[in-house]
Amino acid sequence: MTEHTALYVYALVPDRQGAADGVTGLDGRPLRLVGVPGTTVAALVHDATPAPFQGDDEQVRRWVAEQNRAVTAVWERTGSILPMTFNVLVADDAASGRSAERRLADWITEQEADITGQLEELAGRCELRVEITVDRTAAAAGDPEEGAREAGLDGRSPGMRRLLAKQREQQARNEAGRLADSLHAEIRQRLLSVAEDFRDRGPAHRTADETGVLSAALLVRHEDIDAVGTVLSEVRARQPAVRIRFLGPWPPYTFTDARHRAYAQEAAS
Structure with missing residues (x-):
């Protein structure tokens, strides 16, 4: 001391x-x-x-x-x-x-x-963190034209194959983007139906081949944790290309009013 x-x-x-x-x-x-x-x-x-x-x-x-x-x-x-x-x-x-x-x-x-x-x-409240993405490869696999594009690569020159591979990558990105856009509002609304508050967050875990749908912190009552899990399970079952990361429960860090921290910093000065 x-x-x-x-x-x-x-x-x-x-x-x-x-x-x-x-x-x-x-x-x-x-x-x-x-x-x-x-x-x-x-x-x-x-x-x-x-x-x-x-x-x-x-x-x-x-x-x-x-x-x-x-x-x-x-x-x-x-x-x-x-x-x-x-x-x-x-x-x-x-x-x-x-x-x-x-x-x-x-x-x-x-x-x-x-x-x-x-x-x-x-x-009686806790924080849950949810990150939802679309796997671009899985999203493109649902495109009925993808098989025809793959078959069309046979016999092509290496340069043409590279060009077509880039086109496939962009098409997969576009397809994942369309799916992500269509899901965002629906999932947000469903989560808000079981959570008391919702805060958007920056992406925490996203690989290069994923397109973001939603990254959020949820404030929920302890008894509603399972309801959030049910919403996410239903989304995953309906959309196989969706990837979900679900973390918590934690103390409600994101939903704590920052005023008390500012006061404490002032007291500490």
Whole structure:
């Protein structure tokens, strides 16, 4: 420890006794809850020096994974959580004589209504991530003219075969694009019928021979996870060229109002 101690803040949660028992965070540090008298909110923290965690890319990825595991473990016990980003530290304030814990408690007290409202809105909810693509080769296989084009390659010169192969690739791309366009609005509407919120995301897992249909984060009640799976299974059964990646459930990172993170960064400054 240095002269001025700090708290590394992982998340804000409903104050539940024992929710952090046995949970460890970065580099195996034991976590604890800092409850705030007069509120129903607690902060998930570990004791730290004021210096941020710094390392190479591999080490930072490991720390982020450890933070996510800790947040998930406590979320499963409390039912709601507002996760912080990596490296949110609240330090002692030598000028005012306020400890890190006092500064954090003061900030939570000031923002209690907003924080409590967000925790209530997210209670019993989780995040699912869905990425849907069309496999271009599979989409082209459904084209009745594809077999004739393949047969037409026999006896052609190498240069002509290369030209025709490029044409086939473009035709497969066009066919996959048409299918993706026809599916996007339908799948989005069906997912919104079973999810409470929907946020578009950039593609996370897409190979060179796939055309994107939809990449999204869904906010759903735990009891509706199977309903999302049913929608996706029906789409896959009806469209063999469709590829679906379905991940979660996770804490609702995407749907957490960023205001509390901004406030926390301000408190940490």
